[in-house]
Every structure is written in C-alpha cells, then in structure tokens.
Amino acid sequence: xxxxxxxxxxxxxxxxxxxxxxxxxxxxxxxxxxxxxxxxxxxxxxxxxxxxxxxxxxxxxxxxxxxxxxxxxxxxxxxxxxxxxxxxxxxxxxxxxxxxxxxxxxxxxxxxxxxxxxxx
Amino acid sequence: xxxxxxxxxxxxxxxxxxxxxxxxxxxxxxxxxxxxxxxxxxxxxxxxxxxxxxxxxxxxxxxxxxxxxxxxxxxxxxxxxxxxxxxxxxxxxxxxxxxxxxxxxxxxxxxxxxxxxxxxxxxxxxxxxxxxxxxxxxxxxxxxxxxxxxxxxxxxxxxxxxxxxxxxxxxxxxxxxxxxxxxxxxxxxxxxxxxxxxxxxxxxxxxxxx
Numbered sequence: 001x002x003x004x005x006x007x008x009x010x011x012x013x014x015x016x017x018x019x020x021x022x023x024x025x026x027x028x029x030x031x032x033x034x035x036x037x038x039x040x041x042x043x044x045x046x047x048x049x050x051x052x053x054x055x056x057x058x059x060x061x062x063x064x065x066x067x068x069x070x071x072x073x074x075x076x077x078x079x080x081x082x083x084x085x086x087x088x089x090x091x092x093x094x095x096x097x098x099x100x101x102x103x104x105x106x107x108x109x110x111x112x113x114x115x116x117x118x119x120x
Numbered sequence: 121x122x123x124x125x126x127x128x129x130x131x132x133x134x135x136x137x138x139x140x141x142x143x144x145x146x147x148x149x150x151x152x153x154x155x156x157x158x159x160x161x162x163x164x165x166x167x168x169x170x171x172x173x174x175x176x177x178x179x180x181x182x183x184x185x186x187x188x189x190x191x192x193x194x195x196x197x198x199x200x201x202x203x204x205x206x207x208x209x210x211x212x213x214x215x216x217x218x219x220x221x222x223x224x225x226x227x228x229x230x231x232x233x234x235x236x237x238x239x240x241x242x243x244x245x246x247x248x249x250x251x252x253x254x255x256x257x258x259x260x261x262x263x264x265x266x267x268x269x270x271x272x273x274x275x276x277x278x279x280x281x282x283x284x285x286x287x288x289x290x291x292x293x294x295x296x297x298x299x300x301x302x303x304x305x306x307x308x309x310x311x312x313x314x315x316x317x318x319x320x321x322x323x324x325x326x327x328x329x330x
Contacts, residue, residue: 042287044234046261058217061289079288086264086283095265098280104288 022078022107028054029113030082032105040068043109047101051113052084055102063106078107177245178311179211180293180319185311187220188298198222201293205243213242215291221284222295223321228275230268230321231284231292232260240291244316251320261285271322294319299327 024030034049042064057080062073086099093099154160183205187194197204201218205211218240221229233239234257239247250256259267264281268274275281284292296318302310317323 042235044261044285044287046234058288058290061216064288081290086281090262095263096275096277096279096281098278099264099282100280101261101283101285103285104290106288 020078022057022080024054024057024078024080024107024110024112026054026056030054030080030110031113032082033109033111040065043105044103046089047082047084047103047105050084050089052082052088052103055081055083058104061106063108065106080105080107080110082110172241172245175210175245176242177316179205179208180240180243180316181311181314182208182307183211183220183243183293184295184314184319185307187295188302188310189305189307194295197295205293211242213240213291215240215242215289217290218243218293219290220293220295221282223297223324225297226278227280227282228268228273228321228324229282229284229292229294230260230264231286231294232257233286234258234261235287238286238291239320240293243291243293244319248316268322271317273323294321296321296325299325299330301327301329 029051030053031051032043032047032049036045036048057078059079060076061079063077064073067073081102082105083100083102086093086095086101087097089101151160151165155162155165183197186208187197187204193204193207196207197220201220202213202215204220205213205218221231223229231239232251237247237252237257239251241247256267261283264283265275268281286292296314298310299313302313313325313327315323315325318325
C-alpha cells in the first residue's frame with residue numbers, strides 16, 4: 001500500500017521552500033478536519049471528517065485557497081494523497097468492500113487520526 | 121448530489137452550459153478584442169483548437185502503446201510519468217506532475233475531478249462533456265461501479281475500484297492492462313486498441329479475441 005519510491009522520500013525531507021518539513025508520512029493514518037469555512041476550498045466536502053491513510057507525499061504547492069483570490073499562495077504548503085475506504089466515506093456504499101478513493105489534500109486540512117482499534 | 125450524511129450549505133456547481141454564460145460571453149468578447157487589436161488571429165485560434173482536437177488526444181494513446189510495448193518505458197512511466205511522457209518528441213506536460221496509474225487484475229483505476237474538470241489535456245485533448253458534467257463528477261465518487269456499468273465496464277466484487285479525485289495540481293493517466301492476443305504487435309498496432317475513455321478509466325480496451 002504505501003508507495004516506496006525514492007521520489008517520495010526525497011520530497012518528504014527538507015522544507016523545499018515551505019519553511020517546515022512535511023508533518024505526515026506515507027502510511028500514516030490521518031483525518032480530514034470537519035469544518036466548513038466559506039470561500040474557495042479544494043478539500044471536497046464528502047471527505048471532511050473522514051479518516052484515511054497517506055498514500056503519498058506529493059510535495060509543496062502554493063495554497064490554492066489563497067491563489068484563487070489573487071494572493072501569492074506562499075509559503076507553500078505540503079500536499080498529500082490520502083486514501084479512504086469507500087465504506088468509511090459513505091455509510092451505505094454498495095460497491096466492493098475493497099473500493100477506495102484517493103484525494104489530494106493540503107496539510108492544513110489534516111490532523112493525525114484518532115487512535116482506532118484495528119478490526120480482526 | 122446524491123444523499124449522504126455530511127452537512128453542507130448549498131453551493132454553486134460548475135456546469136458546462138453550452139457557452140451562454142457570462143464567462144463564455146466575456147471570453148468571446150476578449151477573443152474579438154485581441155483579434156481586432158492584432159494580437160491574435162482567427163487562424164491561430166483555429167489552429168490551437170485543431171491541435172487540441174486532432175493531436176493532443178493521440179498523445180496519450182502513444183504513451184500507453186509504448187508502455188505496453190516496452191517494459192523499461194512502462195517502469196519509467198509508472199515511476200515518473202511526466203519525464204516518461206516528455207521523452208516522446210512533441211509531448212509537453214503542463215502539470216507539475218503526471219501520475220500514471222496502472223490497472224491490474226486486482227485494481228481498476230478511474231479518474232474524476234469533483235471540483236471542476238481537471239484533466240490531462242496535453243495528453244488527451246479537451247475533456248468530453250460527460251466528464252465535465254455534474255452527474256459524472258458527483259456520481260463517480262459516490263457510486264463508481266454503477267457509473268462504470270453505464271459505460272459498459274463491469275467489475276467483480278473482489279476487484280478494488282480505486283477512484284482518483286484530482287483536486288490539486290497533479291494529473292492522472294490510467295494505464296489499462298494490455299489485452300491478450302496481442303503478442304508480437306507493434307506500437308502502432310497496439311495504439312489501435314486504446315481509446316481516450318480507457319485512459320480516464322471508464323472503459324477497458326478490448327483485444328482481438330474479446
């Protein structure tokens with residue numbers, strides 16, 4: 001499941017212009033903050049409050065929530081691909097039990113997932 | 121949007137209304153003004169549209185045909201999609217990164233952009249109207265298997281459907297599985313089996329025996 005490309009580990013190290021190192025690592029469980037701020041937001045509503053696993057550290061990018069209004073979007077923020085089980089996103093998901101959805105989410109929208117018991 | 125248990129306020133969706141919106145009119149006015157001032161000619165615009173429609177869509181096909189034909193290129197494509205694509209003369213990827221996602225017997229990938237209609241245009245040309253539709257964008261993340269069935273793609277329950285919502289700067293290209301019955305085929309022959317829809321992930325290429 002976690003990507004083991006060299007590229008990911010290179011991207012995850014150093015601040016690459018963000019002034020910070022990436023907070024989350026591949027394989028780490030994270031939760032999307034459940035909040036509905038006004039304005040231009042690129043975290044889809046359907047995953048807010050959901051927990052998933054970091055599938056890759058995409059790298060630092062200008063914050064689109066700022067760029068949309070003509071600001072520079074700097075300092076850059078870390079972007080992640082997070083993988084969510086469909087059955088966790090939708091209560092009544094009728095598809096395959098293995099189905100997942102991968103979404104790109106910025107670091108400021110993520111927090112460590114609360115500790116969960118693993119199902120047997 | 122189909123029912124779900126997350127709260128949200130009503131919000132404007134981005135729809136393709138066929139060119140009568142304020143923005144479409146603004147775009148047309150800008151185009152006419154630029155032409156009037158001599159910055160752009162109608163011929164240049166026509167040529168650009170032609171490129172989008174006639175050249176771009178075949179670039180993705182060439183990439184996949186090469187990947188099927190050449191294992192080393194496949195490896196490069198799956199590790200560094202942008203570099204791989206740009207190694208083919210004439211291909212230029214605007215996105216900061218292109219991620220090629222391989223279908224396998226146990227995983228089927230499909231791409232959507234729920235926020236707007238992000239799409240690897242430099243490899244596939246303009247996105248089709250269905251890709252930009254409210255319906256596709258909302259249903260693909262909610263009931264992917266139903267939507268795939270409507271495109272003629274039925275998958276077993278134990279195949280993992282992996283939906284990719286391209287919400288940021290990265291672009292995605294599905295690498296379908298090479299169909300059987302194609303041993304010894306040239307790149308050009310292989311490219312005849314590949315369609316744009318397969319590179320979005322809504323269809324599966326058929327081989328000569330299918």
